[in-house]
Amino acid sequence: MHLLRLGPTGQEIPAVAHEGTTYDLRPLTADVDGAFLASDGVARTRAALATGDLPVLDGADDLRRGAPVARPTAVVCIGQNYAAHAAESGAEPPSTPIVFLKHPNTVVGPDDIVPIPPGSEKTDWEVELGVVIGRTASYLASPDEALAHVAGYTVVDDVSERAWQMEESLGQWSKGKCGPGFAPTGPALRPADELDASDLRLRSWVNGEPRQDSSTADMIFDVPYLVWHLSQYMTLEPGDLVCTGTPEGVGFSGRFPYLRDGDVVEIDIEGIGRQRHVFAATQQPGAAR
Numbered sequence: 001m002h003l004l005r006l007g008p009t010g011q012e013i014p015a016v017a018h019e020g021t022t023y024d025l026r027p028l029t030a031d032v033d034g035a036f037l038a039s040d041g042v043a044r045t046r047a048a049l050a051t052g053d054l055p056v057l058d059g060a061d062d063l064r065r066g067a068p069v070a071r072p073t074a075v076v077c078i079g080q081n082y083a084a085h086a087a088e089s090g091a092e093p094p095s096t097p098i099v100f101l102k103h104p105n106t107v108v109g110p111d112d113i114v115p116i117p118p119g120s121e122k123t124d125w126e127v128e129l130g131v132v133i134g135r136t137a138s139y140l141a142s143p144d145e146a147l148a149h150v151a152g153y154t155v156v157d158d159v160s161e162r163a164w165q166m167e168e169s170l171g172q173w174s175k176g177k178c179g180p181g182f183a184p185t186g187p188a189l190r191p192a193d194e195l196d197a198s199d200l201r202l203r204s205w206v207n208g209e210p211r212q213d214s215s216t217a218d219m220i221f222d223v224p225y226l227v228w229h230l231s232q233y234m235t236l237e238p239g240d241l242v243c244t245g246t247p248e249g250v251g252f253s254g255r256f257p258y259l260r261d262g263d264v265v266e267i268d269i270e271g272i273g274r275q276r277h278v279f280a281a282t283q284q285p286g287a288a289r
Contacts, residue, residue: 002188003032006063015057016045022060033070034239037134037151042191066109068154068189069132072241075102081245082218088253097221097229100173102183110186110275115282117179122162123259126246127204127212127267130156132189137236146227150192155269156243157184162252187273195271197223204267214247
């Protein structure tokens with residue numbers, strides 16, 4: 001089962017794909033959002049599929065794919081969570097999770113055009129497993145409690161402007177993480193109880209050429225630990241998105257060129273789906289930094 005949001009930006013229809021057919025979720029909810037997830041939305045969707053209460057969504061294959069969860073109140077990201085990526089970044093593997101934030105308005109559809117900011121010379125790609133929170137998580141007692149607070153998983157490209165991240169942020173990173181469209185998300189939300197997130201293959205390509213190819217088994221800190229850890233410092237709310245870090249093979253490694261106007265990035269995580277988005281240079285002048 002894959003939860004979806006389909007249609008033009010701001011007019012997405014909640015939907016669910018199951019056994020080759022896409023169904024309209026509007027009999028259950030106006031949107032796939034935090035409120036829906038908190039009200040046992042995944043279980044209610046599964047029950048409605050079982051009883052045949054959802055109509056087929058005609059023309060679903062022709063609709064734009066939006067981010068599978070609407071309006072996350074927070075996008076919380078983990079840095080250098082794969083040892084090989086930390087090494088290619090010139091850093092030792094962290095002893096505790098590195099945490100930074102992306103603005104929630106960076107979240108766009110998986111196939112939407114991503115602007116390269118004015119003046120950017122170091123726009124980079126990062127395939128990441130996204131964790132969508134389903135129940136409020138605050139001061140969890142242990143990682144064993146964490147998965148009960150996870151609604152499911154999605155795919156995120158944690159787009160980064162490396163000069164702004166590393167040279168202008170003085171260690172805070174967010175200046176290089178918050179450009180418009182810098183978090184293509186989706187295509188789907190896969191329920192947590194349908195997927196073992198501990199060993200999923202994740203890959204990326206630029207203009208059809210392989211870049212990243214790894215497994216979530218190589219994470220330094222796994223999903224249960226990350227959700228538990230974050231809950232000690234902040235309250236995670238239903239619909240929030242946690243990006244769990246990227247493996248080696250990005251532009252920042254120096255092995256590949258950074259993105260330019262017209263470049264096509266594809267990223268894929270097994271069991272969830274694939275994104276394909278074009279990067280486009282922004283012509284209007286940006287604000288002084």
